[in-house]
Amino acid sequence: MDISKINVELFRFINDIGKEYAFLNSTFIFLAEYMVYILALLTILFWFSRKLSNRMMVISAMISFMLAEILGKIAGQLHSNKQPFVELPHVNQLIEKTVNNSFPSDHTILFFSFCVTFCIFHKRWRYIWISLAFLVGLSRVWVGVHYPADVIVGALISTVCAYFIAIMVPRLPILKKRLLE
Template identity: 55%
Template sequence: MDFFELNTNVFRMINDLGKQYDYLNPSAIFIAEYMVFLLALAVIVIWFTRNEQSRMMVVCGMITFVMAEMMGKMAGRLHSNNQPFAELDNVHKLIEKAVDNSFPSDHTILFFSFCVSFWLFKRGWWLLWIMLAFLVGISRIWVGVHFPADVLAGAILSTISGLAVYLVVPKISLIHKLLGGYERYEEMVLSPLTKSKEKKSKDL
């Protein structure tokens, strides 16, 4: 069995689950299409906890994503394939997607970039973050827009980038200085608002 055949067979195995268990399709569509908004919300909430380690974690996630996405674009020049629904017959396609190079999966790169970074900083939550990234990758196959190899490549690139960023970026003094400068600016902006609220509560 060659790689293409293996890739196709694994795709069929996962994608056909949507035909057998159609009651799970709405969940798969939500994870594949809209989980990105929940990730964005989580990043915003974590950022505004105003904790230095949490903010460093978010910064590392963003840098990891940029690095992994750049590596993904280079990988896409070395190998390309269209989405499964454009290359195979009888694909169970559940969402609309334009036909283009689907290698590697950008959604998987995005989620693994942040989830791997979060896992490295807060290992107590490792299962939650890894499960979330894994579910997003599987959902992209389930809905018919990515091959397993697209997802696997995205996960590998993001994991490699995440580890490299985690080992290097927190040690860069410039990053700490920039975060410190941002926090001073944030305090300068929020301090008058906080005092105004305190004054109003006292007046009441």
């Protein structure tokens, strides 16, 4: 079985769970569509805590996301696929989505960029951050708008970017100086 068929089979497995356990659909719709607002609120709260480490974390997360998004767009030029609800019959599509290239998942890039960065800076909460990012990625498959490969590649790109940026950004003397002002 080739990777494409595995991707479709894994999509079917996850997406069909929503047909069998429909009572979970509202939770996954919330994760897929609205959890981004909670992430934004948490990011704002971290910034306004006025702690240097939290501000460094927020800046690192934003730069990580920008870098990951650029790399994701490049990956999307190298490989392209439409959303599963466009390409496959009988998809349990739970949210509306514009038809475009779904590779890699932008939501997954966003959540893994921020959550992995938050995990690096706040190790005590690492299981919560990683679980949140994982659940948002899973939710994008559950609601029928991404294949598992879209999510996995988005997670890998943003995780690498988050670690790279979390090492580099705090070492920038100009940034420390500006944040202390």
